[in-house]
Amino acid sequence: MERAAEGTDQHTNAGGSISLSAAFEDTEPIGRPRGQARSFLAALRTVHRLPVSDRAADLVELVVSELVTNSRKYAPGPCLLTLVLREDCVEVSVWDGNPVLPSVLPPDPYRVGQHGLEIVMAAAQAFRIEREGVGKRVTAAIALVDP
Numbered sequence: 119m120e121r122a123a124e125g126t127d128q129h130t131n132a133g134g135s136i137s138l139s140a141a142f143e144d145t146e147p148i149g150r151p152r153g154q155a156r157s158f159l160a161a162l163r164t165v166h167r168l169p170v171s172d173r174a175a176d177l178v179e180l181v182v183s184e185l186v187t188n189s190r191k192y193a194p195g196p197c198l199l200t201l202v203l204r205e206d207c208v209e210v211s212v213w214d215g216n217p218v219l220p221s222v223l224p225p226d227p228y229r230v231g232q233h234g235l236e237i238v239m240a241a242a243q244a245f246r247i248e249r250e251g252v253g254k255r256v257t258a259a260i261a262l263v264d265p
Contacts, residue, residue, distance in 0.1 A: 185212040215253040
């Protein structure tokens with residue numbers, strides 16, 4: 119396992135799965151999880167020689183930002199960001215300790231705010247929300263290359 123940064127683990131397991139996990143307190147700047155996503159994608163490109171489009175990199179960073187921001191806003195306390203390479207997608211997952219599942223509101227151009235999950239769902243190939251023993255996990259899969 120390669121140590122990426124304090125509080126962050128980036129590794130490749132025996133089966134070849136590439137992942138990054140990082141815990142964040144609700145007081146840390148949002149730039150830290152976004153930076154971890156950039157570093158993960160850069161490693162996919164340079165170390166693992168995988169194609170990652172600029173658009174995909176932007177979308178992964180956006181999804182990380184939206185999911186971590188939602189976690190901070192609605193579930194005070196720590197959250198866990200996990201990025202996993204799954205075939206031709208990066209799975210972005212954020213866990214927090216609040217078991218209340220978020221409401222996915224229908225699109226409304228007149229609503230001010232609360233468009234985060236709308237944005238995430240539009241960017242994602244797959245999207246799911248799961249209640250866990252403690253808290254919940256929101257996951258979005260972003261394709262590495264443009265269709």
